[in-house]
Amino acid sequence: MATQDSGYYDYTIVAPEMPAMFDGMKLAAVATVLYVIVRCLNLKSPTAAPDITYQDTPLNRFLLKSCPILTKEYIPPLLWGKSGHLQTALYGKMGRVSxxxxxxxxxxxPMQDGATATFDLFEPMGDHRTGDDVTMVICPGIGNHSEKHYIRTFVGHSQKEGYRCAVLNHLGALPNIELTSPRMFTYGCTWEFASMVGYIKKMFPHTHLxxxxxxxxxxxxxxxxxxNRTNQERVLCCVSVCQGYSALRAQETFLQWDQCRRFYNFLMADNMKKIILSHRGSLFGNATKMEDADLSRLYTATSLMQIDETIMRKFHGHNSLKEYYEKESCVHYIHNVDVPLLLVNSADDPLVHGSLLTIPRTLAEKKQNVIFALxxxxxxxxxxxxxxxxxxxxxxxxxxIVGYANAMCQWEKQKPPCQKSGNLNTSCPEEKAA
Incomplete structure (x- = not known):
C-alpha cells in the first residue's frame, strides 16, 4: 500500500495475518508429539521400591535387612528408563556401558553324547568379606555366553566382591567354537550346567556355591x-532374573501383539536361526536327526515356536512341541528347590507376560525359602x-544379586557348623537328642 505525503510516497508492506486455524494446527501437532513421547517413555509412571512377596521368617527378615536395595526405591534414568522397551533395547544392543x-x-x-561343554572361570580379585571360598555358577540368557557385556559387567562386579565366577557358554552360542555332536542348547537342558557345577565341586571341594x-x-x-536334591548340596542360594517359568504358557503370549511381543518373537527367532545355521554342518546331514526338509522350514520360520517345532524339540527326542515345553520348564521342578531362592522380574518386561508372574508369586506365598521381587x-x-x-x-x-549373595554368606557364616550348607543330611546334637 502506498500513501502520498508532501510529495513523497511511503510504501508500507502489510503482511497478512497468520490464520488462527494454522496456529491451532501447530499447537495440536506439538501437543500430540508431547503426548506420544510421554506415553512411549512412560514419563508419568512413578518410581517405587520393588513389590516383595515373602513369608515372615528369621532368614527372610535378615536377608531384607542385610540387602536393603531390595526394599529401596529403584530409580531408572529419568528420560527413558521408565520404558521397558528402551531398557530392553539398550540391553539387547549395548548390553552395558563402560x-x-x-x-x-x-x-x-566332554559330554557322554559326544558334545563338548565350555565355560569360563574367573578368579576373585580379593578375599571375600566372610573369608570363605564362594563361587558364582552362572547361566546366561538364550544364545548367550561369557563374552556378552551384561555377563562381563556382572562378573567384574562379583570378582571385586571376592567371588570366583564360572560362566556357562551355551552349547553352540560361541561363534568360534564348533559343535562336536549334532546337538545344541535348548530351553531347559541342564546337562552342560550340571557338568560345570560338578567340575567346580570337584576342583574346589571347600567352596560354597x-x-x-x-x-x-x-x-x-x-x-x-x-x-535332584543332591544338586542342592553346597549351594547357599539361587538367584533367577527375568525368566518366564513356563514355556508352554509363554509361547501363547509370544503370538500376541501387545507390548510388541510378536515383534520380539520375530527378532529372537531370527537370532536363533543365525546360531543354528552357523552349525549347519554339524546339525544337518545323514548322521543326524535333522533332514533337509527341516532346514527348509527353518529358513521360513518367523517365530521361536516354529523353530522349536522344526529343530529344538528333536535334540532330545520329544514327540511334540507341548511335550518339549512341558518337560523343559522349571515350573514342574521349582517347588523342589529348598535352598534360599530369590526370583526377580520386572512388571514392564515386554518378553514376560504378566500372567506368568503368578507362578513365582504363588511359590513365594507357599514356600518359606522363596522371595519374589517385582x-x-x-x-x-x-x-x-x-x-x-x-x-x-x-x-x-x-x-x-551380589547384595543378596553377601547377605546369604553372612547368614551361613553365623550358623552352627552342623547346619551349614555342606551338611544338608545332618542335624545338630540338640535336634538329635530331641
Missing part, C-alpha cells in the same frame, strides 16, 4: 536344582540406573 574386560580361563568338558541364572538361564538353574521398571535384563540420560555402568540387577 563394560569391564575380566580375564578368565576357558574350560572344555551361589547359583545365578539370567532369563532362559534362570529356567535352567531352577530346573537343575529341582531335578520391580515397576527395568525391562528385560535392563535395570539401568542413572540420573537423566546416561546410565551407570553397574545396574540395579548386578547390585541386587
Amino acid at each position: 563394560c569391564p574386560h575380566p580375564i578368565g580361563l576357558r574350560k572344555y568338558l 551361589i547359583v545365578v541364572g539370567f532369563s532362559l538361564g534362570g529356567n535352567i538353574v531352577c530346573k537343575f536344582l529341582g531335578e 520391580t515397576l521398571h527395568g525391562g528385560h535384563l535392563g535395570f539401568f540406573e542413572g540420573a537423566v540420560l546416561v546410565p551407570q555402568p553397574l545396574t540395579w540387577m548386578d547390585k541386587v
